[in-house]
Amino acid sequence: MMKVWTKSNSRIKIGLGLIGLVLVLSLVGFLSLRALQGRGLGLRSLPRNIISAVRAVNDRQTVSQYNQGKFTNVIFLHHSTGENLILQGGVRELFTKAGYDFWDHGYNPQGLRDPTGKYTGYSYIVPRDNTDPDGMARIFSQRVYDIPINTLSGLLQHEVIIIKSCFAPANNIKSDGQLETYKSWYLGVRDTMDRYPDKTFVIVTSPPLNPAETNSEEATRARAFADWLKSEEFLSGHPNIFTFDLFGNLAEENPAATDFNMLRQTYRNGGDSHPNQLANETIGPVLVDFVTEAIGGQEAGVSLEIR
Secondary structure, rough: OOHHHHHHHHHHHHHHHHHHHHHHHHHHHHHHHHHHOOOOOOOOHHHHHHHHHHHHOOHHHHHOOOOOOOEEEEEEEHHHHHHHHHHHHHHHHHHHOOOOEEEEOOOOOOOOOOOOOOOOOOOOOHHHHHHOOHHHHHOOOOOOOOOOOOOOHHHOOEEEEEOOOOOOHHHHHOOHHHHHHHHHHHHHHHHHOOOOOOOEEEOOOOOOOOOHHHHHHHHHHHHHHHHHOOOOHHHHHOEEEEEEEEEHHEOOOOOOOOOOOOOOOHOOOOOOOOOOOOHHHHHHHHHHHHHHHHHHHHOOOOOOOOO
């Protein structure tokens, strides 16, 4: 009887030990991935993030084989506005026609799409799925590794990196102090971009907000932020950084209009701040032309006119 009890007790201890080991390894894995990604990863997203990291590492040779040393491997980090611009503005098709391989990365659950428009089944694990100004600052402060185990390392696999912050947080600027904070975050982003002169970076300003979702004071600050990102103050002396002024292309320009510095009436549907199909069809070709000219200008050492 005593012998049977001892064996059972031993099995229980072994089982508990194995469970404890699994929990410890899981915790170590979580903390390691959190350290690689920066703050902001939660337990709920851990399994998906681990799978994405493994798949991204396994796929790195496929991604890098598109690098031909001619800035033809392009990626666009975006959310919903960028998604609509790509689909309705024919961005992927236009890049392909011009001889470029266009990848794009939306929200983490959808992740990365390849040049054919097919989802790869993984993401570059954007911390908290945040591409707001503070999110961009976090991404561009990440440590860079030879394998794509965080967002910045994934983006840097490509030769041309296009980024755009979400419109609502980027343009709901409540105070001058908040505007200065946004500028400081993007100065940090620029510092990181400066360390990679062999890459082309294109910052896309956030589109203006619908009058239903902003006011004149916030819209004025949003315009000031977009103007600063395309200014000589921000761009001069940084030959591999370019700014496409999506805000300026879509905002009402008449100072006497009640929607001055807000999403132009012809480019909006109801109270939604997402630019409509007409806006995307209009801007898509302009964006592609801008990026291709930026690449050519960088190679030739010629400055590019802001659009």
